[in-house]
Structure formats: structure tokens, C-alpha cells
Amino acid sequence: MVNVLRRLNKLTAVIPQLVRLRNGPGAAMLPQDVTRIHMEFAHRINQGHMGPRVFFREALPRLKYWNPAVPMVVNRSYDQSGPATLTLYFREPGATLPSDLPQPSSSTQGLAKAPAPAEGERALTIDMKNRRSEAILKEFMEKSGAVSVKMSPEDEAIMREVEERERIGAIDRERIRKLNEAAKREKQMIAQAHSEAAAIKAAL
Amino acid sequence: MASFNHCLASLARLSLTAPARPTVTSTIPKFLLPTASPSVRHAYSSGGAGMRKRPKKRRQYKYFKTHDLSQMEQFSLCDAMRYIRAFEVGRPPASVKYEVAVKLKASKGGPVVRNRIRLPFPVKTDTRIGVICPEDSPMFSEAQQLGAVAVGEESLFESIRQGNIPFNKLICHVDSQEALKKANLGRILGPKGLMPNQKTKTITKNLKATMQDLIGADDYRERDGVVRIAVGQLGFTPQMLSDNIKAVMAQLKEDMQKIDENHVKTLDEVVLSSTRAPGFSLDGTFFPTDENLKPEDLQSVM
Numbered sequence: 001m002v003n004v005l006r007r008l009n010k011l012t013a014v015i016p017q018l019v020r021l022r023n024g025p026g027a028a029m030l031p032q033d034v035t036r037i038h039m040e041f042a043h044r045i046n047q048g049h050m051g052p053r054v055f056f057r058e059a060l061p062r063l064k065y066w067n068p069a070v071p072m073v074v075n076r077s078y079d080q081s082g083p084a085t086l087t088l089y090f091r092e093p094g095a096t097l098p099s100d101l102p103q104p105s106s107s108t109q110g111l112a113k114a115p116a117p118a119e120g121e122r123a124l125t126i127d128m129k130n131r132r133s134e135a136i137l138k139e140f141m142e143k144s145g146a147v148s149v150k151m152s153p154e155d156e157a158i159m160r161e162v163e164e165r166e167r168i169g170a171i172d173r174e175r176i177r178k179l180n181e182a183a184k185r186e187k188q189m190i191a192q193a194h195s196e197a198a199a200i201k202a203a204l
Numbered sequence: 205m206a207s208f209n210h211c212l213a214s215l216a217r218l219s220l221t222a223p224a225r226p227t228v229t230s231t232i233p234k235f236l237l238p239t240a241s242p243s244v245r246h247a248y249s250s251g252g253a254g255m256r257k258r259p260k261k262r263r264q265y266k267y268f269k270t271h272d273l274s275q276m277e278q279f280s281l282c283d284a285m286r287y288i289r290a291f292e293v294g295r296p297p298a299s300v301k302y303e304v305a306v307k308l309k310a311s312k313g314g315p316v317v318r319n320r321i322r323l324p325f326p327v328k329t330d331t332r333i334g335v336i337c338p339e340d341s342p343m344f345s346e347a348q349q350l351g352a353v354a355v356g357e358e359s360l361f362e363s364i365r366q367g368n369i370p371f372n373k374l375i376c377h378v379d380s381q382e383a384l385k386k387a388n389l390g391r392i393l394g395p396k397g398l399m400p401n402q403k404t405k406t407i408t409k410n411l412k413a414t415m416q417d418l419i420g421a422d423d424y425r426e427r428d429g430v431v432r433i434a435v436g437q438l439g440f441t442p443q444m445l446s447d448n449i450k451a452v453m454a455q456l457k458e459d460m461q462k463i464d465e466n467h468v469k470t471l472d473e474v475v476l477s478s479t480r481a482p483g484f485s486l487d488g489t490f491f492p493t494d495e496n497l498k499p500e501d502l503q504s505v506m
Contacts, residue, residue, distance in 0.1 A: 071506070
């Protein structure tokens with residue numbers, strides 16, 4: 001948990017973190033007929049699992065924030081040669097689905113395989129292997145019909161302030177770095193003079 | 205007159221002794237010669253005559269610091285859960301815990317809040333109990349029947365010494381208290397928080413009641429003016445989490461009232477967090493501020 005003083009400051013820690021969660025890649029509202037999302041990929045990045053992981057870290061939390069009711073299950077396994085797929089489940093027009101669909105919860109051991117679509121549901125798979133997260137997101141947005149969320153003016157104002165603070169901070173950091181370096185140089189010169197003097201004394 | 209003579213004498217002595225010392229004759233300029241006392245000054249050495257630095261006396265605060273929280277952004281329970289579920293998306297729900305940190309306005313030193321609570325919806329389900337009791341008594345078989353993973357006296361002490369600790373809670377019957385003292389296990393069990401103790405109610409006369417009390421129960425204590433306790437798993441619904449938090453707060457209130465009048469404790473802040481999410485200061489309300497969001501939306505499979 002973040003320190004109370006950092007939480008009290010609106011420009012550090014929590015609030016900018018929440019603004020970044022509300023906006024950015026993946027901040028989108030899914031249409032009503034998307035029933036659930038399933039992701040499957042491996043823990044490590046080799047053999048083309050980098051893009052899926054970045055998507056999971058960057059885009060999925062934002063999607064979950066804007067679509068809290070949609071189950072999003074991630075199945076990660078240690079099999080690098082395994083598939084990297086994203087499965088979208090849609091409700092067929094006019095169909096009603098039971099509220100308790102058989103649904104495994106997320107797993108890090110490869111135990112939550114993508115369930116077969118229930119009756120009145122159709123599934124759509126996106127292959128994520130060897131692709132960048134941006135490309136995955138683009139395809140996801142097109143196929144799901146998700147609508148991007150526009151940044152609210154309040155969030156924009158907060159981010160402007162955060163950036164301004166960062167800009168001023170960079171100037172200050174540079175100034176302090178120069179001061180520290182000058183002090184360090186001076187110390188070094190004094191030490192060198194001392195050692196030279198000691199050498200001369202020893203030579204006498 | 206006498207003093208004048210003294211003065212003269214000392215002057216004469218000076219003039220006599222001074223030439224006796226050999227003078228340094230060298231071509232090195234004087235400023236390059238190392239001086240008798242190194243010119244590098246240390247923080248602890250005296251800066252000059254009578255300028256000795258004393259260690260600064262620090263102000264001792266009687267109370268743990270609290271802050272004015274009027275500027276703090278606070279969240280309703282459902283809002284905080286929505287954020288936390290977004291931060292924790294895709295993680296196995298059994299491994300992620302909701303936890304609360306309850307900050308108290310409390311004095312440093314003095315008695316602390318310390319108790320055990322059985323939540324309406326238990327968070328930990330892997331309680332493994334070890335029981336210390338005389339080996340040839342009816343209590344031995346009773347403890348085994350109640351599901352203790354390790355029972356015994358000398359044999360149990362021996363296995364603990366060998367580092368074989370299959371339990372995460374340890375209780376002791378009053379009859380074995382002396383044996384436990386002699387066994388000298390404090391050094392092994394103490395750091396793990398397993399040492400049976402009257403204060404934590406783990407030395408008992410009634411094994412059955414204590415064991416039932418321990419299963420599904422959770423210990424908490426105040427450290428530096430904050431009580432921290434896990435209140436839920438990621439899969440909990442908002443209502444379940446709300447019930448658990450209410451139970452914790454009700455019991456904490458009782459605990460605070462029990463503490464004597466010289467150490468009054470009051471509630472300062474309740475922060476909900478989880479394994480990966482930031483801390484959300486709770487404002488005590490339940491329903492989400494977003495009218496499009498219903499509490500039922502926050503109970504889908506994670």
C-alpha cells in the first residue's frame with residue numbers, strides 16, 4: 001500500500017495511476033453482446049509470447065475497468081511452444097444465456113482452457129503468436145466492435161499537471177546532478193593533492 | 205615584581221631552547237608539506253575551540269503521526285473493488301487477497317489492539333494445527349480426531365528441533381505447559397509466531413473449543429498504530445467483502461473500548477488494498493458512484 005502522504009498528493013501515486021488505468025490503449029467499451037473473453041499464452045516471452053503478455057499487462061486491465069461485468073480469464077502455461085490465442089465469446093442475436101455459465105477461473109498452471117461456446121453463443125479466435133500488442137489490440141477492437149473511451153476533461157487536466165510536474169522535476173534533477181558532480185570533483189582533487197603530498201614526504 | 209621576573213625567566217628559557225631544534229631545510233614549498241593535523245575535517249571532530257557539536261536532540265512524539273485527510277480522495281467499496289479487480293485481472297483468484305489497513309489515532313507505547321477474529325467468510329482455508337499435550341492422555345486421541353496435523357509432547361518437540369514443522373498454528377494444553385517451557389523452543393517457534401502463549405489464547409484447558417476457534421480464524425495486532433488484516437479473496441462478491449469488513453470494524457471498535465483510559469485509541473482511516481493494487485481510502489459507503497455500474501457486475505469470474 002502506498003504511503004499516506006503520497007496518497008494525499010493528487011499528483012503522485014494513486015490518482016495518476018487510476019487516470020492511466022481509465023485511459024490509454026485498451027480503454028474501450030465492449031458491445032452488449034460480448035459475453036466473455038479468454039486469453040491463453042505462455043509465461044515467458046520466447047517463441048512469440050511477448051505481444052500477448054504486453055496486451056495482458058497493458059490493455060486487459062483497462063478493458064476490465066470499463067467492462068467490469070465481463071469475465072476475462074487468462075490461462076498462462078509453461079509450455080512456450082503452446083498456442084497464444086484470444087477468444088471472444090458473443091451472444092447470438094435473440095439468445096438468452098444462463099447467468100452461471102461453466103467458466104474456469106484464471107490459472108498460472110495452464111489449467112483454465114478456453115471453454116467451448118455454450119448454446120446461443122459463438123466464439124471468435126484471434127491468434128496472438130509472434131505479433132505486437134498494438135496489432136493484437138487493433139484486431140481485437142475491429143472484431144469485437146468495441147468503442148474507445150474518450151479521455152474526460154478532468155483526467156486531461158490531471159495528466160497535464162502531472163506532466164508539468166515531471167518537466168519541472170527534470171530541470172531540478174539536472175541542477176542537483178551538476179551540484180553533486182562539482183562536489184564530487186572537488187573532493188577527488190583534494191584527495192589527489194593529499195596523496196601527492198604524502199608521496200613527496202615519503203620520498204624525502 | 206616577582207611576576208616580572210617569572211616572565212623574564214621564561215623568555216630566557218625560550219630563547220635558549222629554540223635554536224636547539226633542527227630546522228627543516230628543504231626546497232619544497234611549505235604549503236605542500238603535510239601538516240601535523242590532517243586538514244580533512246570529520247563530522248565528529250571539533251570544528252574549533254569551543255565549537256564542539258552536540259548531537260541534536262530530537263523531539264519525541266507521544267502519538268503516531270496522523271494527517272488531515274480532508275483532501276484525501278476516498279472511495280466507496282464498490283468503486284474500490286472495480287479498480288482492484290481491474291488491476292488484478294487474469295490472476296488466479298485464490299492467490300489474491302483483499303486486505304484492509306486500519307490506521308488508529310494511538311499513542312506510542314502502551315497496550316496494543318490484539319485479538320483473533322472469525323470472519324463471516326473466511327479468507328484462509330489452509331489452517332493446519334499442531335497440538336502439544338501429554339501423549340498418554342485422552343486429549344491425544346481427541347486432538348487427532350479433531351484434525352490436528354501433529355500431536356504429542358517430547359516427540360513433537362524433537363521434530364520441531366529438526367525443522368519439521370507441518371503446522372501453521374500451534375496450541376498447547378495447560379498440562380504440557382511446563383514441558384514446553386523446559387523444551388526451550390522459543391528460539392525456533394518465536395520468530396515464526398507459533399510459540400503458544402496465554403496472551404494469544406494458545407495455551408488452553410479446552411482443546412476442542414480452541415481448535416474450533418482457530419480453524420477459519422485470523423489473528424491481527426496493531427503495529428505502529430496500524431491494524432492490517434486480510435479480509436477477502438479476489439473472487440468474493442461486494443456483499444461478502446462488505447460483511448467481512450464490517451465484522452472486522454465492529455470487533456476493532458470493541459477492542460479499542462477495552463483498552464484503558466490512559467491510552468485512548470480512535471479510528472483514523474480505513475484503506476482497502478490487494479496484492480497488486482494501490483491503496484484505496486474507504487469512505488464507508490457501499491454503492492458505486494457510477495450509475496451504470498451495479499454491485500452484481502463485480503462478481504463475475506476473474
